[in-house]
Amino acid sequence: MTMTNFRRAERAARAFHDYATGDHADIFDHTSLVLADLLTDLMHFADRQTLDFERCLQHAKVRHDEQAEELAF
Secondary structure (H helix, E strand, O other): OOOOHHHHHHHHHHHHHHHHOOOOHHHOOOHHHHHHHHHHHHHHHHHHOOOOHHHHHHHHHHHHHHHHHOOOO
16 A cells, blocks of 8 residues: 555554543643644654754655655545
8 A cells, every 4th residue: 555645644643642642631632732742752762862853853854845745645
């Protein structure tokens, strides 16, 4: 099965939902707050793994832009 942007977004939605309904259930209705919290936790994870989060983020932005040019859905 081909990975489409729709499927990518659905995969991210499942991961986000799992994260949001865990320790963050109290702010689940505030999607932007949960997303900011998730990104913060990922930054801490990157620190612990000695990864360059900013470089990862730049790489993700490039991939997103490339994928956004494809037929989105």
